Amino acid sequence: MQSIATRSPPGSKGQETAKRVRKAALKRFAGAGYAAVSMREIAADVGVRPGALYNHFPTKQDILKDLMLTHMADLLVAWDTAQFPAAMDPLERFVRFHIRYHLERADEVFISYMELRNLEPDNFEIIEAERRRYEAILTSILHEGSAAGRYSVDDPKVATRAIIAMLTGIPTWYREGGHLGEHDVEDLYLTMVRKAVASETRKFQAETG
Amino acid sequence: MQSIATRSPPGSKGQETAKRVRKAALKRFAGAGYAAVSMREIAADVGVRPGALYNHFPTKQDILKDLMLTHMADLLVAWDTAQFPAAMDPLERFVRFHIRYHLERADEVFISYMELRNLEPDNFEIIEAERRRYEAILTSILHEGSAAGRYSVDDPKVATRAIIAMLTGIPTWYREGGHLGEHDVEDLYLTMVRKAVASETRKFQAETG
DNA sequence: CTTGAAAATGAATGAACGTTCATTTATAGA
DNA sequence: TCTATAAATGAACGTTCATTCATTTTCAAG
Incomplete structure (x- = not known):
């Protein structure tokens, strides 16, 4: 059998x-x-x-739909199942995760951003909803960290968009084998993001483990 | 006559x-x-x-070329001729200029970013050179400010890309008549950018008027 | 009003497009 | 080996594309 x-x-x-x-x-x-x-x-x-x-x-459009829906679903699953050291704070988790994932899947990310307008309305809405879910993760991190006094963020939604745009831009210039390794890039961006949302009285942490 | x-x-x-x-x-x-x-x-x-x-x-391609070349040239001229209060520091000038210009010319900006790959190689190189010139303005501001101890930037070129990506993302979500005015957006982003490049010992400046 | 050049027309060109379909080929299970 | 079905073929469909061009229209200058 x-x-x-x-x-x-x-x-x-x-x-x-x-x-x-x-x-x-x-x-x-x-x-x-x-x-x-x-x-x-x-x-x-x-x-x-x-x-x-x-x-x-069935159609060319369905190939695009398949690629984009799969990408967004994979992204959210990857976040849910990502493994990090227990001591790592949520913002660092998000920044490192986002950079790694977006450098690994540069083509998928690029398509999901560039080809949105070529999606039929129904599929567009699905993708947008997934994007909002992903952004909400960071917004929530910023909101809670802000409430706890660990960060100082005037507008968590705007900060979310600013940070994600900043991080998502990396694959447009980063090249393997350049003078910066992936880990260097993670550290540089993490420092900038931390500072951008830092409480005003807080000392910045230069070392990034 | x-x-x-x-x-x-x-x-x-x-x-x-x-x-x-x-x-x-x-x-x-x-x-x-x-x-x-x-x-x-x-x-x-x-x-x-x-x-x-x-x-x-002469061709469809020439229309695209015309739009993109004109846009990049206009951008650089606009920066060179922009008027700011004498006391305004260079970073604030750049941030406010970039946001204003990119919100005013959302379509041109969008095209110049999205349609690069549809340009013939020669025209692509011209556009890229202009883009590098524009980025060099911010890099220079960060470099000099860093040398003078006003900012603390680990890598001015990376910081340039990070900041420009962050700012250029604004037109993708900003809508006139929303709950944030253009001036609010300028202030929010200026605060984040200043903090991101701030010297570690420096107090942040919250007021931006 | 006449002139001459720029601009617009209307029709056409060949090429490339997404997609369809009757037919053939490949393959895994019985 | 036979069977059933998925997969691939090869040719074609009608449509749309960027572009061309001979002709007509427009209009400022003389």
């Missing part, structure tokens, strides 16, 4: 081609923009004729 | 149509993205047939 979950349908190659389509579309969309990429180009990257793409995705 | 400079050629409507083309293309490119906008749409906005556009711009 065999488990249903592990049985592959006849004629199937699993989801291998679909994965390759996602990967090729991700690269192309990130590089040239959704509207400038043709199904023919994606098919050529995958090594298949254009028509074959439609065995895996 | 009449001045050559003021004589209009016969049959000409001055540069009126060209201006309308720029304006329509700006709105369309900002709204839907360069690749998703057709010459037919631009022509319809202008109130002219598609072929007429080619009396003013």
